[in-house]
Amino acid sequence: MGRLSHLLLLSVLCLFIQSISCEYVLIRENMTWDEAQVYCRQYHFDLVTVQNYEDWTNVQKAVQPALTSAVWIGLYNNISSWRWSYQNEDISFYSWSESQPNNGNGQEECGLISSIGWNDRDCSTEYPFICFKENETEADRFAFVNVSRTWHEAQSNCRQHYTDLAVIHNQTENQVLTLKMSMEGISDSWIGLFRDSWKWSDEINVVGMSSINWMTGQPDLRNLNQPCGVIRPDGLIDDQLCSNTFPFICKTLEVPAETVGRPYDELMEVPAELVGRPYDELKTKKQIVRFEMKSGQNVNDPAVMETILQSIQQKLTDLAVHNDTTVTWRVQPDGNVFTPKHEDEEKQNVCSHHSRCV
Template sequence: MDGFMMMMMAALFFGLDLSSCSQCPARHYHYVNLQMNWTDAQQYCRDKYTDLATFESMDDISRLKVDFSYSWAWIGLWDDPKSWKTSMGNDTNSWRWSTTGETSKTGFQMWDSGQPDYKGAKETCVAMETAGVWFDTDCSQTRDFICYNVTKQNKKNYVYISQGVTWKSAQEYCRKHYTDLAMIENEEENAEANRTKPSGTTPWIGLYRVPWTWSDKSKSSFTNWNPEDKRKYGGDNRHCVMADTSHRWVNYYCSSKKPFICHQVSRMFSSTFKITTETDADLTDPAIYSQVLQQMNDLLTRQGLTDFKLRWKSPPKKTEKKD
């Protein structure tokens, strides 16, 4: 007798109004022992499974089987330069303005030659060079900065602040005393912001980004970097991520050929049924239906079912009709 029929019999016996849900783990992982570059591995995973592996927690990491005997294997994390190096982009790792937390609406950019370059995997904030061009740099550096306000004519008014602080501190100051760190959406505004600063200064503006994004567009912020990796997680054209035998991550050249890990998202489904029976037991008593659910859970487990969740659903109370 299959597990569903056993559940039905149990429901009849106990007199349940029960909603059952079978929910498999969000992802199953598959190690593929083929040598491919990151892009080809991505396509293979999308063709055969769901995508290159995404991880949202150490629980996901623990799902990797012990027989994954690779030295290195690609996973789905990368920092696509097309999202931030050649354009303003609209991806999760693209450049954003502090005042909106969103990517550029106009696409305007004024990068210096060779910028941005994400040198040392630390340069995720932007400052303005002497000639008004932009460059990415380490957010922990201390610099002067430019704030802005919006006038009644909906025009940005830029204010230079001569205080050497980190990008984050500059943001906090501007938000307290003005609108925010300078937001620049066209050439005229860039020229205006540049005119506010003294010659030779390189102040912060409001552009920043959060590097790394998952191939399947997951919003997961979980990381498991190898703290001993000397490359410091990015820069120098190492824009794709691979895992080692201990499941720690390092970034590497996307063109390198490695085995890889795919994931497959299991379908979620639910089954709801209603059984009516007579009983003296008070089925609205939490102690009683908790005991019933536990016995149901044990019964289904013995039938070999796993990764399910049972939920008690009480019927609506009937209201008496008034004469």
């Protein structure tokens, strides 16, 4: 049980640890992106995530020798992840115009308000914008800035001089804004609406579009199609309809023997953006961990699973992981937690022990 607990801990901390190696698994069966994600999470860890040129090179080495078509990777773009700039607040009230949001140019990730409703637009487009002031009366809550800026410039301005870009919670507030816009002679204004751009299946944000080795002219999917990413035999990345079917690449995690039993603080590297920040300012993070175990018992027995879970939780406590960390099982579609490992898969270990595996 000791090795099992260490494996789980190191996986939870894999965003900060540089010594975990990974194994890429090419699955030849054609599946949709969603089906491939379920398969990888059930039998391995997740669809493959790559964050830099070295990772791209390693993935290419893993798949190119046997690759004859494009294959799914963990890249996807969720056009339904709309929320407010202020505290990343979820949206509880919607007032989209007809046929909106439509991701019209394939890059519409910010929202504006007009006389006929909300619309999604390219964040780099310049519009006037509306800020809001917290703890003000309804009459003084919103501030109109009739200077055209990009969405991110508008966000920065609002946060500097007010609270944030406007948040709209109900139809009354929506009508107040549209009426004031009409009185000001403004047709379109940025508000605090935005959504995620490209992400990885394990919910890690893409470092930057330049880090992805896109084909020329890609990504180019339009309208309401949710795009997902494939890697082609030439190593270039293309976007495809998630409902299309392709082979796919899963990733697994391996912990080198020399790291087992070492204090986790010897293995951690704190990212620069977290240095000096209070713990209570850090967002809650969910990490999905996959591990293997051998046992003569029925590991899907509730009593056995509870014993394993308690042991893992105790190990986290012993290693001074914050006490608000919780560990739960992920239940598979068949109702089980553990699934017998399939051996009929091609495997190739292409990560060095000093590669970053996320």
